Amino acid sequence: MSQGSYNSLSTLGSLEPGTHLCAFHQDEGQLTRVAATFIGQGLAAGDQLLYVTTDEQADAVLRALPAHVHGYDALVAGQLMVSSFADAYGTRKPDDLDTVADGFRAAAEHSRKSGFPGLRVAAQMDGLAPLLGSAEEVIRWERMCTGLQREIGVTSVCLYDVAQLEEEHAALLAREHAGFAPELAETPLASFLAVDEPWGLRIFGEVDISNRDLLHRTLLSRAAVQPQLHVDVAGLTFADVGTLFRLRAVADALPEHGWLSLGRVPAAVRRVMDIAGLDHERLRVES
Amino acid sequence: MTRPATHSGLFYDGPGQYAAEAGGFLREGLERGHRALVMAPLRRVDELRAALGRDADEVTFVEDTIAYAPQWNAYRVLLDFAGSAPGIRSCVVAEQSLAGRAPAELVDYRRLEAAINVVFAEADVDLLCPYDAGSLPAHLLEIGEHTHDAVRADGVRTPNARFDDPLDVLAGLSEVVPPPSGATSIDCSSPVDVASARRLVRSRGAEAGLAPDVVADVALAVTEVLTNALLHGAPPALLHVYQAGATWVCHVHDKGDGPMDPLIGLVPPAEPSDHGYGLWLARQLCAAVDVGTDRSGTHVRLHTRTSTSALAS
Numbered sequence: 274m275s276q277g278s279y280n281s282l283s284t285l286g287s288l289e290p291g292t293h294l295c296a297f298h299q300d301e302g303q304l305t306r307v308a309a310t311f312i313g314q315g316l317a318a319g320d321q322l323l324y325v326t327t328d329e330q331a332d333a334v335l336r337a338l339p340a341h342v343h344g345y346d347a348l349v350a351g352q353l354m355v356s357s358f359a360d361a362y363g364t365r366k367p368d369d370l371d372t373v374a375d376g377f378r379a380a381a382e383h384s385r386k387s388g389f390p391g392l393r394v395a396a397q398m399d400g401l402a403p404l405l406g407s408a409e410e411v412i413r414w415e416r417m418c419t420g421l422q423r424e425i426g427v428t429s430v431c432l433y434d435v436a437q438l439e440e441e442h443a444a445l446l447a448r449e450h451a452g453f454a455p456e457l458a459e460t461p462l463a464s465f466l467a468v469d470e471p472w473g474l475r476i477f478g479e480v481d482i483s484n485r486d487l488l489h490r491t492l493l494s495r496a497a498v499q500p501q502l503h504v505d506v507a508g509l510t511f512a513d514v515g516t517l518f519r520l521r522a523v524a525d526a527l528p529e530h531g532w533l534s535l536g537r538v539p540a541a542v543r544r545v546m547d548i549a550g551l552d553h554e555r556l557r558v559e560s
Numbered sequence: 561m562t563r564p565a566t567h568s569g570l571f572y573d574g575p576g577q578y579a580a581e582a583g584g585f586l587r588e589g590l591e592r593g594h595r596a597l598v599m600a601p602l603r604r605v606d607e608l609r610a611a612l613g614r615d616a617d618e619v620t621f622v623e624d625t626i627a628y629a630p631q632w633n634a635y636r637v638l639l640d641f642a643g644s645a646p647g648i649r650s651c652v653v654a655e656q657s658l659a660g661r662a663p664a665e666l667v668d669y670r671r672l673e674a675a676i677n678v679v680f681a682e683a684d685v686d687l688l689c690p691y692d693a694g695s696l697p698a699h700l701l702e703i704g705e706h707t708h709d710a711v712r713a714d715g716v717r718t719p720n721a722r723f724d725d726p727l728d729v730l731a732g733l734s735e736v737v738p739p740p741s742g743a744t745s746i747d748c749s750s751p752v753d754v755a756s757a758r759r760l761v762r763s764r765g766a767e768a769g770l771a772p773d774v775v776a777d778v779a780l781a782v783t784e785v786l787t788n789a790l791l792h793g794a795p796p797a798l799l800h801v802y803q804a805g806a807t808w809v810c811h812v813h814d815k816g817d818g819p820m821d822p823l824i825g826l827v828p829p830a831e832p833s834d835h836g837y838g839l840w841l842a843r844q845l846c847a848a849v850d851v852g853t854d855r856s857g858t859h860v861r862l863h864t865r866t867s868t869s870a871l872a873s
């Protein structure tokens with residue numbers, strides 16, 4: 274069981290899947306910053322994001338998302354989903370926590386089937402105590418979530434309004450989480466954004482040893498749904514040889530009728546391709 | 561059975577002798593059904609074309625400003641040419657204008673000439689490396705004198721007594737040169753630091769007045785060498801950046817033992833691979849690459865020319 278290490282989590286992009294975080298906000302502005310940071314880092318890493326919140330707060334976060342994650346596009350492509358608390362958690366106290374667990378598992382599975390390497394959830398939790406009936410029930414719920422999320426690989430941040438918490442309760446809640454989600458984080462080196470039509474991915478930024486495995490798993494998740502992949506690399510400003518090798522490895526693993534097509538290849542990336550010569554019959558370069 | 565490769569020097573005095581010897585070498589090859597490749601300065605290409613007449617149509621000519629840009633690209637040109645018609649022997653004339661080369665490039669050129677004897681030993685190729693004895697200074701002629709086991713003169717290939725063991729030559733050129741005290745140094749021991757290394761290279765490269773595409777090549781080379789240090793070396797991995805004479809140096813230093821084989825990275829991996837590209841790629845991107853290992857660790861120095869003087873023609 275997590276004792277809550279309260280570590281400073283500046284590397285949201287590469288969080289171990291299944292990490293259960295929390296954050297206590299003083300006001301709406303702080304909530305927006307924490308949520309936008311968590312959601313922005315998750316989207317950039319290629320994961321699907323579910324934000325359980327109000328329409329008003331969702332709009333605020335969309336406006337606050339960093340430009341490199343193209344929040345509105347993510348919404349259209351289904352990489353970013355917004356749900357109300359009632360839709361996500363119901364309006365009646367669940368009969369038992371197993372029902373809740375099944376719901377979580379189904380959501381994670383649906384995310385995989387939709388072509389995402391992982392699911393991350395940011396949720397405003399202020400409705401949970403009224404739903405479950407007591408602060409103690411909320412603690413029990415959170416404890417269950419820590420184990421369950423680790424098991425199914427769903428990372429989350431539970432967003433609590435401090436004004437609605439007893440001080441003692443807040444401390445107990447914090448202890449049920451792996452740490453606090455940060456208000457600010459460094460811009461990730463690259464963003465991997467899902468595209469529905471044509472099926473594939475858009476890459477922005479630089480890919481090297483620090484994030485090429487993240488790209489690899491994202492491409493594999495997209496390819497698992499449909500093995501014809503359009504990868505728009507117009508925004509890819511740097512790629513090392515290991516990155517090109519991974520693109521080739523994805524193409525190599527595709528079935529006979531599959532292909533990975535690189536679109537709008539910038540000169541800098543073409544240069545590496547020319548020198549490294551990692552050609553493959555299923556790795557196409559659109560001219 | 562494939563005959564082993566030959567690698568001969570030619571020390572010519574004047575265009576007449578050049579055309580007779582190099583032209584004769586190519587004609588002999590063509591008469592035996594071999595393919596012919598010439599990497600040479602433009603005026604030598606012209607002289608050979610004139611000497612060969614219609615036979616010149618059978619020869620592939622690549623100017624030295626392309627074939628040797630950078631110098632290790634010559635290996636690639638050679639590999640690609642030989643690889644495009646397996647089973648047919650190639651005769652190759654390989655010469656570049658050495659006059660405009662920076663000292664670091666000349667050290668690397670000596671490595672290139674020495675290593676050819678080992679790297680291409682089994683290749684189906686006859687190589688002739690002409691040196692302009694009439695105009696080159698002694699220290700440049702001397703490179704050719706010690707790296708060819710035979711010399712061509714009057715149409716005859718005779719053994720060269722001054723030939724040195726190529727691996728001894730390479731070992732003698734792998735001394736570690738520590739970074740100067742004025743170098744800018746950053747710790748790049750974590751994967752996320754590789755992006756910082758690129759940022760430093762880009763800003764310092766621009767300050768040094770280098771063209772953006774040159775800076776991009778150096779940033780890529782530094783990335784690959786640093787990635788090697790992180791994957792195969794030992795921490796800390798450091799990047800030092802400094803000017804050293806005619807070249808700007810990006811110096812990657814880690815605490816590991818480094819590659820034991822001095823021939824690593826002279827040719828690309830035979831099959832597409834997850835690794836093995838670092839040093840080879842660096843040599844395709846930079847003016848010169850020094851690799852040295854001692855008790856302080858592994859040092860890879862990537863040189864970029866900062867003087868504007870082009871290859872002297």
